[in-house]
Amino acid sequence: MSTTASSFVCSPVASASSGCLLPPSKHGAAPTMAKLQGRRLSCRAAATAGSGGDDSVVRRNIDRRDVLFGLTGFAAVTTTNLGLALAADADAGAAAEPLCATVPITAEVLKCNAEGGFHCPAEYDATKVVDFSSLPLPSGPPRVRRPAHKLDDEYIKKFEEAVRRMKELDDEDPRSFKNQSGIHEAYCDAHYRVVSAASPEVNFDVHYSSIFAPWHRMYIYFFERILGDLIGDPTFGLPYWNWDSPEGMIMPSIFANESSPLYDELRTPEHVRAFMDLNLGPAKQPNLPEPECTDDILCLIDNNLYSMYRQMTVDTPEEFHGGKFCTAGKKYTGSLENGAHTAAHIWVGKDMGNLRTAARDPVFYSNHSNVDRMWHLRSTKLGMPDLPYQEWLDTSFVFYDETKRPVRIRVQDVLDTSKLGYRFEEKKKLEWMQKRPKPSSEIKRPFIAQRSVTPASAFPVPLKKGQNEYVTVERPEKAQAGGGSSKKAPEVLVLDLTVDPCEYVKFDVLVNVPRGQEDKVGPKNSEFAGSFTHVPHGGGDGGRMMETQEVSYRLKLREIIEDLKCGRDKRLDFTIVPVAGEKTLVNSVRIDIL
Ligand code: C2O
Numbered sequence: 297m298s299t300t301a302s303s304f305v306c307s308p309v310a311s312a313s314s315g316c317l318l319p320p321s322k323h324g325a326a327p328t329m330a331k332l333q334g335r336r337l338s339c340r341a342a343a344t345a346g347s348g349g350d351d352s353v354v355r356r357n358i359d360r361r362d363v364l365f366g367l368t369g370f371a372a373v374t375t376t377n378l379g380l381a382l383a384a385d386a387d388a389g390a391a392a393e394p395l396c397a398t399v400p401i402t403a404e405v406l407k408c409n410a411e412g413g414f415h416c417p418a419e420y421d422a423t424k425v426v427d428f429s430s431l432p433l434p435s436g437p438p439r440v441r442r443p444a445h446k447l448d449d450e451y452i453k454k455f456e457e458a459v460r461r462m463k464e465l466d467d468e469d470p471r472s473f474k475n476q477s478g479i480h481e482a483y484c485d486a487h488y489r490v491v492s493a494a495s496p497e498v499n500f501d502v503h504y505s506s507i508f509a510p511w512h513r514m515y516i517y518f519f520e521r522i523l524g525d526l527i528g529d530p531t532f533g534l535p536y537w538n539w540d541s542p543e544g545m546i547m548p549s550i551f552a553n554e555s556s557p558l559y560d561e562l563r564t565p566e567h568v569r570a571f572m573d574l575n576l577g578p579a580k581q582p583n584l585p586e587p588e589c590t591d592d593i594l595c596l597i598d599n600n601l602y603s604m605y606r607q608m609t610v611d612t613p614e615e616f617h618g619g620k621f622c623t624a625g626k627k628y629t630g631s632l633e634n635g636a637h638t639a640a641h642i643w644v645g646k647d648m649g650n651l652r653t654a655a656r657d658p659v660f661y662s663n664h665s666n667v668d669r670m671w672h673l674r675s676t677k678l679g680m681p682d683l684p685y686q687e688w689l690d691t692s693f694v695f696y697d698e699t700k701r702p703v704r705i706r707v708q709d710v711l712d713t714s715k716l717g718y719r720f721e722e723k724k725k726l727e728w729m730q731k732r733p734k735p736s737s738e739i740k741r742p743f744i745a746q747r748s749v750t751p752a753s754a755f756p757v758p759l760k761k762g763q764n765e766y767v768t769v770e771r772p773e774k775a776q777a778g779g780g781s782s783k784k785a786p787e788v789l790v791l792d793l794t795v796d797p798c799e800y801v802k803f804d805v806l807v808n809v810p811r812g813q814e815d816k817v818g819p820k821n822s823e824f825a826g827s828f829t830h831v832p833h834g835g836g837d838g839g840r841m842m843e844t845q846e847v848s849y850r851l852k853l854r855e856i857i858e859d860l861k862c863g864r865d866k867r868l869d870f871t872i873v874p875v876a877g878e879k880t881l882v883n884s885v886r887i888d889i890l
Pocket of ligand 1: 480484503512637641651654664
């Protein structure tokens with residue numbers, strides 16, 4: 297097992313015994329606050345150090361919006377510190393904000409590392425790359441992506457035949473299933489590094505940033521074209537796993553047929569024909585929300601729809617997509633990635649349950665066809681804008697198309713699916729759109745707030761299953777004065793976390809629920825703000841991943857404050873209910889206005 301300073305192998309042994317939250321040399325001792333702070337350079341400082349002390353390049357790369365975010369966040373923390381220290385400390389507050397030096401991500405700055413015998417996806421010849429934007433727009437009938445549970449026999453045969461042919465292609469062919477699934481492994485398991493004069497060399501990952509949605513759109517778009525080409529059908533559309541609708545909340549049966557090329561034996565057997573739980577809970581332990589839902593399918597469906605509503609209707613593109621890819625290592629995930637998408641990975645389990653192996657299971661592509669549809673619905677049905685900044689729009693990658701030609705495609709090329717030549721077959725009703733959660737009627741009121749803000753010294757808080765954590769947080773003064781925030785400047789709860797990349801993590805967050813009444817609240821209630829979930833990245837033979845992941849997650853509070861009528865309150869009480877994961881640290885909790 298070889299380890300380098302910047303990455304290490306999450307072997308099954310390491311995960312089972314000492315774990316892999318910290319690099320092997322640091323195993324044994326729980327990370328202390330001092331150690332954590334020592335590692336948490338501010339993004340700017342780290343980038344400056346890496347670029348040899350000249351921070352002008354770095355400064356140029358910090359766009360104005362990030363600076364504004366940074367200032368807002370810093371001001372909020374500072375205000376709190378003056379009165380009642382909330383965040384770990386001022387330094388942590390500054391480091392926690394996305395005041396983050398970035399490098400525009402393009403194929404030129406990404407280098408695949410074959411260390412440890414990894415088979416990098418077929419290398420392309422840079423002189424042969426064509427720009428997607430220079431190619432003619434698709435003509436002819438669009439590809440139609442259909443719900444995978446509703447395919448007729450003819451379509452199932454097509455899909456199976458296409459995947460069979462892809463699996464039969466030579467390993468060296470960039471279109472082969474092996475190479476196609478290897479693309480995902482390479483881009484998510486630290487095989488790519490960002491190599492640029494403007495940044496320290498860091499691992500690259502398409503997850504946990506705003507690159508998530510467009511990268512996966514590009515990836516499955518070319519995958520779909522290759523499949524269509526292999527069966528000579530330019531209208532072939534990648535079926536989607538319709539988990540946001542009650543009839544799609546079981547893994548589509550086409551993937552469960554053992555003699556089909558769509559089958560993967562590495563799945564959690566008891567979930568193959570079971571009704572999905574998009575909330576991935578409750579675990580079998582006391583004090584977890586919704587124990588009554590375990591065997592009740594209607595209750596599960598309802599909870600699934602309420603949680604879809606929450607993740608789809610976040611107020612801002614930042615909450616939906618996550619933050620910039622930060623070259624200082626800090627990540628910031630959005631609700632599209634962190635919600636049902638993650639739940640589907642964990643639900644299917646084994647191959648799908650680890651991002652390193654996920655794309656070896658054909659159901660992966662239908663999961664992502666639906667993730668893609670969720671983004672499409674948000675832009676069209678919900679009319680919500682995407683991220684505005686140019687650096688995101690200019691982010692580009694190179695993929696092989698069906699003729700084995702390397703094509704460079706940018707984020708701005710993929711914002712409109714009709715320009716890519718595909719559409720989704722939809723039924724009339726989107727059930728989750730009407731599922732705004734309501735306050736619990738079971739909680740015995742009046743709710744007595746704790747009224748003293750959790751002190752700085754309480755952080756970092758290690759999360760342990762079965763042990764709820766209670767945190768009281770000051771609201772920004774501006775929001776209190778106005779009786780609540782607005783859609784344009786919504787309040788969000790920001791959790792800064794350290795997670796172990798090798799383990800599955802889940803915890804729920806409840807708002808203003810009296811101690812001991814946690815079990816009266818579930819996803820259908822306003823008090824249930826949502827969950828943080830993390831799909832393991834490394835682990836197993838040959839898995840690589842970053843040392844730890846510093847990640848921020850934002851939970852939408854605006855509607856909750858409205859529903860609970862607490863717009864004039866100074867503080868909110870949060871209950872963190874750990875469900876899975878043994879090594880997560882909560883480094884700070886605060887309320888920001890976006
Ligand atoms: Cu790249 Cu669903 O993961």
